[in-house]
Amino acid sequence: MPLSLVVLLVSLPTKEVTAQIAIAEVIKAGVKKVIKALDLRVQRLQNETIWLQNAQKVLENTLSKLKLTEIADWTNRQKELYGKYFDELVRVKAAITYYQRIRDITQRQMDIVAEYQRAKSLFSRDKHFSAAELGLMEEAYSGILDASLKNIDQLLLVVNSFKVQMTDAKRLEIINSVAVRMEQNYQDLKRYNASQVSVSLSRAKEARDLNIVRRLYGIE
Structure with missing residues (x-):
């Protein structure tokens, strides 16, 4: 067998592994970019939520100082003036309600990132997964x-909707x-x-190191 062919056959598996690792690194870099973009958007939504929470305090303090029953004694001009004012307060109150719901959704987004980071850390320490399999996980x-x-x-579209025209029904939708x-x-x-953990447990059972894997994932 020619020496060049022997070298090729020996080096082929190494090249494949190297390629798999390179692909995994590219995917990993893409995931990092997505997480960074998520962090920036979530921070923006959180800032908007804090602003509206402060606006809510001002709103509630203002409403507590006013007695709506006194409106009946005002002139029509006063009613019109303060009627517009209260319409605006109602609109702001509705916006605050939206943002409280948005805050809950952004919290779930942070849960997603935390779950990803937790799982990635565990799987990278699990010897039952190859570099290629870890790359496929990153892709998923x-x-x-x-x-x-x-x-x-x-959600940012909803945030911007308070600056442009959008119905309440559309926002809720x-x-x-x-x-x-x-x-x-x-x-x-x-x-x-959970499915990847199951795969690892199955392989660990065959390799007779089930207890090690159970401790890794905190399974009693």
């Missing part, structure tokens, strides 16, 4: 995280839709991680 995570990023973008999809993303991630 990338898809889930990217989907949740699009959900955050939808978007928020409810995002909440459902975000929860689905989270449950998909949990199920995927």
